[in-house]
Amino acid sequence: MRDLAPNIGVVQAVAPAVLSATDTSSAIDLLGFDSAAVIINTGAIVSSGDFTAKLQESDTTTSGDFADVAAAHLIGTLPATLEAASVYKQGYIGNKRYIRTVITKNGGTSIAAGAVIVKGHPAEAPVA
Numbered sequence: 001m002r003d004l005a006p007n008i009g010v011v012q013a014v015a016p017a018v019l020s021a022t023d024t025s026s027a028i029d030l031l032g033f034d035s036a037a038v039i040i041n042t043g044a045i046v047s048s049g050d051f052t053a054k055l056q057e058s059d060t061t062t063s064g065d066f067a068d069v070a071a072a073h074l075i076g077t078l079p080a081t082l083e084a085a086s087v088y089k090q091g092y093i094g095n096k097r098y099i100r101t102v103i104t105k106n107g108g109t110s111i112a113a114g115a116v117i118v119k120g121h122p123a124e125a126p127v128a
Contacts, residue, residue, distance in 0.1 A: 006125055006126030006127055007120070007122060007125050007126070007127060008118050008119060008120050008122075008127060009032075009033060009118070009119035009120075009122065009127050010116060010117070010118055010119070011028050011116065011117045011119065012114070012115075012116055013025035013026075013028060013038070013100065013101045013115040013116060013117050014101060014103060014113065014114050014115035015114060016041070016043075016112070016113070016114030017112070017113070017114070018046075018110050018111070018112050019051070019103060019105070019110060019111055019112075019113055020105070020109060020110040021105055022102065022103065022104045022105050023101075023102070023103045023113075024063075024100060024101070024102050025100045025101040025102075025115065026100065027058065027061040027066075027098040027099075027100050028098060028099050028100060028117045028119075029097065029098060030096075030097055030098065030099060030119060031097055032122055032123045032124065033119040033120060033121060033122050033123070034120070034121035034122075034123070035091065035092065035093055035119070035120040035121045036091070036092040036099060036117055036118065036119050036120065037075075037089055037090065037091045037092065037117070037118045037120070038053075038055055038089065038090050038092070038099075038101055038115060038116070038117055038118075039087065039088070039089050039115065039116045039117075039118060040053050040078070040082065040087070040088045040089075040101075040103070040113060040114070040115045041086075041087050041113065041114050041115075041116075042082050042083065042084060042085060042086050042087075042088075042111060042112060042113045043084065043085060043111070043112030043113065044084055044085070044111070044112050045082075045083075045084045045108070045110070045111045045112075046108070046109040046110045046111070047108050047109035047110070048107065048108040048109075049105070049107070049108035049109050049110050049111045050081055050105070050106040050107040050108050051081070051082045051103055051104060051105055051106065051108075051111045051113070052078070052079075052080065052081060052082065052103070052104050052106060053078050053082060053088070053101065053102065053103045053104070053115070054068055054069070054078065054101070054102050054104070055068075055069045055074070055090065055092055055099055055100070055101060055102075056068055056069060056099065056100050056101075056102055057069050057073070057092075057094050057096035057098065057099050058096055058097075058098045058099075058100075059096055059097055059098070060097075060098070061098055066098075066100060069092060069094055069099070070094070073092060073093055073094035073095075074090055074091065074092060074093070075090065075091030075092075075093060076089065076090045076091055077090065078090050081106075082103075082111060082113065084111075099117065101115045101117070103115065
């Protein structure tokens with residue numbers, strides 16, 4: 001069996017925490033990689049917490065330059081509402097250098113959640 005680990009880069013976008021407001025991650029640099037995926041892991045939801053998640057992309061790290069990723073550049077979909085104790089994944093095949101996650105609070109109190117970006121198809125492997 002082949003080892004996947006030397007062929008991916010992993011970056012924590014959202015540290016696992018109880019989120020009670022919208023969380024926008026820092027810019028994740030995809031330089032040297034041709035693909036990426038977001039993994040969202042949820043825990044408990046308090047008081048009917050209603051949260052959604054999405055990816056945004058940009059050619060710069062300037063916050064105002066980020067825009068939602070077009071559906072044509074995503075593989076799979078994230079749910080309309082994040083459920084408790086669940087794991088979701090969505091692939092990114094766009095061509096921007098930076099991506100970031102946005103977990104949006106639409107209502108309720110809070111959700112325990114975290115997000116990781118897995119960078120794939122490296123220009124040079126193994127990845128440190």
